Amino acid sequence: MSYNFTGTPTGHGTGGDTLTTDLNTQYDMVNMLWLGVCAPGVWLMVPGIGLLYSGLARKKHALSLLWASLMASAVCMFQWFFWGYSLAFSHHTKGNGFIGTLEFFGFRDVLGAPSSVSAVPDIVFAVFQGMFAAVTGVLMLGGACERARLFPMMVFLFLWMTIVYCPIACWAWNASGWLAKLGALDYAGGLAVHISSGHGGLIYALILGKRNDPVAKNGMPKYKPHSITSVVLGTVFLWFGWQFFNEGSAGNATIRAWYSGMSTNLAAGCGGLTWLFIDYFRCGKKWTTVGLCSGIIAGLVGITPAAGFVPIWASVIIGILTAAGCNVAVDFKSLLRIDDGLDCWALHGVGGVIGSVLTGIFAADYVNASAGSYAAPIEGGWINHHWKQVGYQLAGVCAAIAWSTTVTAIILLAMDKIPFLRLRLRPEEEELGTDEAQIGEFTYQEDTIFVPEPIRSHVSGEVPVAEAIDDKIMGEPKNASVKSDSTSN
Structure with a gap:
């Protein structure tokens, strides 16, 4: 017995009745396979961020940051199913491309119709983009390190993903989004992922206030990372996952995907070397491991909005300039007197801005066209004598920063007025450590017997x-x- 598929795909809603229509005939199976493989590859970045953040923190807070990475994945997956995908990638938008509708509420009708990238159906694209949402959420939580209560953190994350992340993702990536129609270029998340999470994390750190440090009463608290091994392992997971993050963002398995993969790796390497040499001369001629890892991540952040648009040689410049800019931003953060202990803003907020602006300079029409029939034509950047492109990029950068900082501040200040949603640990709890005060379990057992x-x-x-x-x-x-x-x- 076999199905008698006589129907024709409708191209909207679910795409057709699966009992009478073979919805798969609209798509190249290789494209669906590629994004299906990339989705779990991107998800590996979530525990990677957890390991990175945990290693950079003090030992008594280490488990809470691993916990936060998995919690963020769980909360973001539910939010994405509930209404996140619909708000970001519905086929119709409201407010001239400001936000999506609720046509996909609860994944209703998310099945076989072409998605925002028409090479794959909604269900495949929704799975892939759900991993981006999880990565963005856990990145943003870095601003709360060592002093945030965990239940309010969960509530805040759900609200932040809904009111901050989804609109920016709609602006930049939905075919009807206002930034996409304007002409701003964001290949894999300079605006929606890095600028939004970096600046959201900065506001989280600002509103929570500085960590209690009896030594640095008038200055910024500074603590050594408790586990460089975890920092290295987290960086390895991130670099590995980023190759699915950027290559999968092509939306298909064309030459453009593999081209962006080489740009990603080259920018990461150049960023790591740049930060390493800067710190060598700044840190008593020592080849710092944390500096190397920070530079690799900075290079990856910088190339994210550009990877599918710029020539491979431009990734060298992007990696170097982003790592140098983020290195300076670490010191500038101290001048701002904001205790962003995990450098969420310096790496992701600043790195996303630098990468987005450089995309406007180095974007090349022929690189974008390597996707063949799947490519939507672009005019390129300055190297194509399209001088307006940097203006479009700056418009996207300013819009994302303004929205992320303003709305994040409103959410946090409102929550802190509600007693059971108080944001910060009490001083005695902070001294005890988030792990013991909020979780009751520990990464290391030698200090506390359970x-x-x-x-x-x-x-x-x-x-x-x-x-x-x-x-x-x-x-x-x-x-x-x-x-x-x-x-x-």
């Missing part, structure tokens, strides 16, 4: 608590009167 069940004594005061805990761990109680008995009184 006993999974209560230990009670039948004879009050006969055995010290510390001795009872030691007995419990060793498995041989030294005093028979000490029992781990949940029924004892």
